[in-house]
Amino acid sequence: MSDNLLDMLVFVRVAEAGSLSAAARELRLSLTVVSRKLTRLEARLGVRLFNRTTRSLTLTEEGARFHARCVRILAEIDDAETEVTSGRDSALGLLRVTSTFAFGCRWLAPLLQEFQARHPGLHVHLDTEDGVANIVERGYDLAIRFGALADSSLIARQLAPNRRVICASPSYLDRYGRPETLEDLAGHAAITFGDPPNTHWIFADGRSVNVKGVLSTNNGELAHRWALGGAGLILKSIWDVRDDIKSDQLEVVLPDVLLPAAPIHAVFPHNRLTAAKVRLCVEFLAARLKDIAGN
Incomplete structure (x- = not known):
């Protein structure tokens, strides 16, 4: 690999590791060598690639653009070598x-x-x-x-x-009842999430329900935790709640009503x-x- 490509590889590893020392360990190079290669690269390009402080190392705007190009170039080289040396399998x-x-x-x-x-x-x-x-x-x-x-x-x-389901904890359903129709959903506490949180649940047959609740978040994992804690109904992908349903921590409601996958x-x-x-x-x-x- 030419010096230019090695400098590029060092730059990419530093950007992704977030520090010179971490990149040096990954590349099995000394910290001095890594620092020298970055300095040489910035001098050759005539731009500053990193904003450096005593505690952080972040890409400049020019550095971010250069990083994206370097990643693509190194990936192409990697693919070319792989194709030649190992075939397709x-x-x-x-x-x-x-x-x-x-x-x-x-x-x-x-x-x-x-x-x-x-x-x-x-x-x-x-x-x-x-x-x-x-x-x-x-x-x-x-x-x-x-x-x-x-x-x-x-x-x-x-x-x-990846079908989706509406579910809640058994403790919530034992306390507030199990919905029997879509209309019943409007009377339950819904945990909504997204940016903005989704309060309009649409079903595969075209029907929809506006749900309401006191807990909402932009984070699906937080919503999931609230559901496990008995806070209300939640609409989730099956991959996210499959194990909870199997372990009886969550229970599917209205199982015969289909949601768009x-x-x-x-x-x-x-x-x-x-x-x-x-x-x-x-x-x-x-x-x-x-x-x-x-x-």
């Missing part, structure tokens, strides 16, 4: 994945750990955020997204149908279509998620 190199925080923590992280264990030559980097990341600009190989997808130049494959999709750029690490990962996730979020 081995997952090698770096796989960069993005997903929502809750799904990433609960399901995707252990699944990616299992996938990596099957492919020892693979390195996996998982980012979690609840916004919709631009996977091309930020150099991701794969994104996991939910529900209807906007038209784009990206490729999408459905991994699981929010399918789980794998989304990736066209230039990742033939990459073995992406194709094999998508196939693996599709097989495993059938048990978690299938019908």
Whole structure:
């Protein structure tokens, strides 16, 4: 690898690790070498890539743009080497994945750990955020997204149908009664979440109910905790509450009333279509998620 590419690799690792020392440990280089390469890179480019204080290291605006380009360049190099050395049936190199925080923590992280264990030559980097990341600009190989997808130049494959359910804790239902009709929902405490919180629940047959409650949040995990604590009804994807339902911590209400599904999709750029690490990962996730979020 040329000095320029090595400087680029060091820059990317520092940006993602958040410190020179962490990047140095990851790259097995001395702190002095890492610092010298960053200084040389900034001097060659004529811009400051990081804002440095004694306690933090953050990308400048120019640094953020350069980071996105560097990630894409290094990924292309990695894919080229993988294609030449391993053919189409081995997952090698770096796989960069993005997903929502809750799904990433609960399901995707252990699944990616299992996938990596099957492919020892693979390195996996998982980012979690609840916004919709631009996977091309930020150099991701794969994104996991939910529900209807906007038209784009990206490729999408459905991994699981992911039905949704309304549920509550048995303690709440024992205290306030179990809804028998959609109209009954309006008389119950609903835990709503989103930005803004969703108070208008729409059903597969076109009917809808305006729900109300005293607890709302922008965070689905907090809403989930409130439901487990007996605070009210919640509308959730089956992947999020499946284990709670099995363990009787939550109970599905109106089980015969269908809600529109929010399918789980794998989304990736066209230039990742033939990459073995992406194709094999998508196939693996599709097989495993059938048990978690299938019908």
